[in-house]
Amino acid sequence: MQITKEEFKKELEQKLDSQFAVDVEHASLGELYSALSNVLRDGYAPNWRETRIKEAHEGKKQVYYFSIEFLPGTLLRSNLLNLGWMDTVKSALKDLGLNLDDIAAKEPDMALGNGGLGRLAAAFMDSLASTGYVGNGNGIHYKYGLFKQKFVNGYQVELPNDWLQKHNHWEVMRDNKSVLVHFGGQVNLVQKDNWMTPEYNGGYSIKAVPYDIPVVGYHTGIVNTMRLWDAEIPESEEINYPTIDDRRKVEDLTSILYPDDSSYSGRLLRLKQEYFFVSAGLQSILRYYTKDLKQNDMHNLPKYVAVHINDTHPAMAVAELMRLLVDEYHIDWDEAWKITVQVISYTNHTIMAEAMEKWDINMMTQLLPRIMQIITEIDRRYVISLTGKVAESVINDTRIVNNGNVQMAHLAIIGSHSVNGVAPLHTHLLETEVLKEFYELYPERFNNKTNGITLRRWLQIANPKLSKLLDQTVGRDWRTDSAKMLLLQDSYKNAKVLKQINEIKLENKEKLAKFIKKTTGITVDPTAIFDVQIKRLHAYKRQTLKLLHIIKLYHDLKNGIDHPKRVVIFGAKAAPSYTYAKDVIKVINEVANVINNDASIHGKLKVIFLENYDVTLAEKIIPAADISEQISTTTKEASGTSNMKLMANGALTVATMDGANVDIAKAVGQDNIFIFGLNKDQVYDYYNKHDYKPRDMYNSDQVMKETVDALIDGSFSKAANEGRVLYDSFLQENEEFLVLADFESYLQAQKKIEENWHDQRSWTQKALVNIAHSEEFNADNTVARYAKDIWGLKKLN
Numbered sequence: 001m002q003i004t005k006e007e008f009k010k011e012l013e014q015k016l017d018s019q020f021a022v023d024v025e026h027a028s029l030g031e032l033y034s035a036l037s038n039v040l041r042d043g044y045a046p047n048w049r050e051t052r053i054k055e056a057h058e059g060k061k062q063v064y065y066f067s068i069e070f071l072p073g074t075l076l077r078s079n080l081l082n083l084g085w086m087d088t089v090k091s092a093l094k095d096l097g098l099n100l101d102d103i104a105a106k107e108p109d110m111a112l113g114n115g116g117l118g119r120l121a122a123a124f125m126d127s128l129a130s131t132g133y134v135g136n137g138n139g140i141h142y143k144y145g146l147f148k149q150k151f152v153n154g155y156q157v158e159l160p161n162d163w164l165q166k167h168n169h170w171e172v173m174r175d176n177k178s179v180l181v182h183f184g185g186q187v188n189l190v191q192k193d194n195w196m197t198p199e200y201n202g203g204y205s206i207k208a209v210p211y212d213i214p215v216v217g218y219h220t221g222i223v224n225t226m227r228l229w230d231a232e233i234p235e236s237e238e239i240n241y242p243t244i245d246d247r248r249k250v251e252d253l254t255s256i257l258y259p260d261d262s263s264y265s266g267r268l269l270r271l272k273q274e275y276f277f278v279s280a281g282l283q284s285i286l287r288y289y290t291k292d293l294k295q296n297d298m299h300n301l302p303k304y305v306a307v308h309i310n311d312t313h314p315a316m317a318v319a320e321l322m323r324l325l326v327d328e329y330h331i332d333w334d335e336a337w338k339i340t341v342q343v344i345s346y347t348n349h350t351i352m353a354e355a356m357e358k359w360d361i362n363m364m365t366q367l368l369p370r371i372m373q374i375i376t377e378i379d380r381r382y383v384i385s386l387t388g389k390v391a392e393s394v395i396n397d398t399r400i401v402n403n404g405n406v407q408m409a410h411l412a413i414i415g416s417h418s419v420n421g422v423a424p425l426h427t428h429l430l431e432t433e434v435l436k437e438f439y440e441l442y443p444e445r446f447n448n449k450t451n452g453i454t455l456r457r458w459l460q461i462a463n464p465k466l467s468k469l470l471d472q473t474v475g476r477d478w479r480t481d482s483a484k485m486l487l488l489q490d491s492y493k494n495a496k497v498l499k500q501i502n503e504i505k506l507e508n509k510e511k512l513a514k515f516i517k518k519t520t521g522i523t524v525d526p527t528a529i530f531d532v533q534i535k536r537l538h539a540y541k542r543q544t545l546k547l548l549h550i551i552k553l554y555h556d557l558k559n560g561i562d563h564p565k566r567v568v569i570f571g572a573k574a575a576p577s578y579t580y581a582k583d584v585i586k587v588i589n590e591v592a593n594v595i596n597n598d599a600s601i602h603g604k605l606k607v608i609f610l611e612n613y614d615v616t617l618a619e620k621i622i623p624a625a626d627i628s629e630q631i632s633t634t635t636k637e638a639s640g641t642s643n644m645k646l647m648a649n650g651a652l653t654v655a656t657m658d659g660a661n662v663d664i665a666k667a668v669g670q671d672n673i674f675i676f677g678l679n680k681d682q683v684y685d686y687y688n689k690h691d692y693k694p695r696d697m698y699n700s701d702q703v704m705k706e707t708v709d710a711l712i713d714g715s716f717s718k719a720a721n722e723g724r725v726l727y728d729s730f731l732q733e734n735e736e737f738l739v740l741a742d743f744e745s746y747l748q749a750q751k752k753i754e755e756n757w758h759d760q761r762s763w764t765q766k767a768l769v770n771i772a773h774s775e776e777f778n779a780d781n782t783v784a785r786y787a788k789d790i791w792g793l794k795k796l797n
């Protein structure tokens with residue numbers, strides 16, 4: 001539905017009046033946000049309803065994307081954009097003396113995740129709706145999102161992120177679609193009507209209540225649904241929970257994202273969360289299949305339904321679907337297994353061993369007795385199917401239940417028809433190292449799907465000026481057909497276009513500089529190099545290597561060795577129980593303090609660590625970046641996606657040949673990226689031979705020694721203890737992240753960056769090539785590959 005400026009103004013006035021009894025002139029920004037989002041809801045509601053009717057009518061196969069994280073960020077501007085209202089509304093608001101950005105800033109960021117994996121899930125939702133597919137999200141309606149990060153004396157402090165406090169204007173609670181999820185008790189199988197039927201003794205049920213969030217497609221008229229489940233006490237069981245405290249204990253199931261897994265109770269809660277949203281999701285899918293689609297043959301389920309498990313957190317879907325098919329729909333085990341494997345597919349997002357989930361058998365037996373029985377049976381049959389065919393060691397390594405644990409990745413792989421990695425190198429490592437034995441058993445299941453990003457958010461919304469420039473140079477079609485962005489290369493020598501790219505970057509940097517001033521009090525020069533590292537804080541991502549580079553630059557400047565002016569900008573949260581990552585934050589903050597307050601270097605180097613990195617903050621930083629730091633230890637970063645967002649905004653990448661950096665390098669060519677560091681074979685060489693001796697490197701390299709020593713020689717005395725932790729970690733024999741091994745090569749890459757910076761024309765040309773080629777990482781295309789190769793979807797008519 002389209003709207004004119006006048007219609008919009010009238011609607012806005014009416015909403016303000018009916019909701020708050022105020023007029024435009026007297027409305028607060030919060031009231032304007034609320035009224036504006038309600039006008040927008042009226043705009044897409046018919047499409048939402050019609051999409052549902054159409055889905056059922058056409059009976060096309062749908063994908064359900066199960067993810068414990070979704071990071072959509074804010075939705076006001078993306079809904080405006082996707083509905084085609086952006087320009088009209090902006091201009092109408094301007095007539096009223098209002099600014100969309102000020103109003104949009106009132107929306108809380110939906111931070112229901114902590115990193116790339118959750119953002120990817122949200123990007124896929126947007127892409128499915130924007131390219132014409134029916135795709136549904138399935139996740140958890142956390143009352144508190146990822147913590148709000150503050151720095152106190154340089155330390156990270158975590159505060160609750162009460163994003164629902166002011167009400168989520170987009171969601172619709174659908175009580176009538178609730179389902180019950182059962183926990184605990186004991187289960188016996190008894191013969192009933194010729195069927196081994198589970199009989200439950202004890203335990204309790206929790207009511208899963210869905211909150212549906214619309215996912216508005218870009219100019220497609222399609223509005224899909226992201227369904228997030230909240231926990232409530234079933235009316236029938238209220239009597240068992242007489243006090244508010246009792247109730248809260250149950251409803252806390254969906255309170256927090258990532259309960260602290262260092263305690264038993266934290267792990268138990270996490271396991272509960274995983275089963276809760278998996279069971280609720282699958283129950284509602286089967287109800288839709290039988291009631292709305294009026295299908296009664298479960299054998300046809302794979303023709304209508306694809307369930308995708310985003311990492312292992314929803315891997316219990318394999319066992320839960322088996323439970324529903326066998327126990328509730330009385331399908332024979334073998335038949336049910338075939339259906340399950342055809343329905344389910346799995347993405348692996350990391351090779352890091354600590355992220356490979358496993359659950360203690362006793363915990364699982366207590367909490368989910370029937371699921372544990374089913375997993376045991378899947379495992380038993382798996383072992384039988386391979387006995388005598390492959391080496392016993394292979395069976396032991398790959399079976400689901402071993403060493404007292406349930407291996408979730410094994411369950412996911414054995415129960416899926418597709419297992420994919422997220423960049424070619426990552427997939428290759430899965431096939432040849434991490435999941436080698438599985439690859440040999442099921443080569444046909446493995447495939448690669450390189451990650452992608454939503455250019456709508458990262459260009460159209462975050463960088464409207466660059467988007468307009470693209471309109472002028474390559475035509476507006478790039479907004480729906482990103483391949484057109486490649487035409488920007490025709491302007492490689494066009495002085496006017498290059499000048500415009502520069503001007504836009506400078507404007508974006510000025511805007512960010514103002515934000516930095518406002519939030520940190522620090523003045524930065526927008527003409528300096530804006531050098532950006534934004535991602536979760538993790539040892540493998542090596543914010544520490546950037547830190548060493550900063551210290552080296554600082555020493556040079558103190559010693560009269562000149563460098564171009566640089567502002568290093570960090571954004572990163574450390575997981576609350578990850579002390580090393582928190583130490584890194586403290587050290588960076590104290591190093592920043594010393595450098596930012598040292599008048600002797602004349603402001604040539606500034607270090608800014610912005611608090612509370614989230615999607616909203618990323619939208620501010622990314623358009624202003626000159627340098628994109630992608631410096632993980634090669635082999636460790638499965639893909640990365642900030643690398644794609646930053647290149648789309650014309651930042652040049654400094655990178656190891658890790659994850660999707662490899663593909664970015666291929667896309668833009670060696671001249672338009674700064675590659676450094678050990679390659680995968682060299683890294684594995686160190687790992688296999690166990691002969692990485694950083695202390696020898698340190699002793700024989702004076703520059704390295706001085707740089708690293710600064711962490712413990714009192715230069716940054718307010719982080720003496722934490723500095724010592726970092727120092728020790730770098731020098732430890734066989735240190736896993738090979739920080740010092742890449743130090744020299746990283747300095748060389750940074751030197752090259754400085755040399756290139758002096759030639760502004762060639763710098764901007766490199767930026768232009770990066771912008772043009774970012775289209776290769778358009779999530780719309782990624783999703784099209786999933787739809788075709790894994791899910792077997794057809795677009796809605």
Ligand code: GL2
Nearest residue numbers: 115116117349422637638639640641
């Ligand atoms: C991650 C990977 O670390 C990251 O490299 C990848 O881009 C994303 C999306 O595939 O997945 N894995 C993971 O657990 N998180 C990630 O960001 N949190």
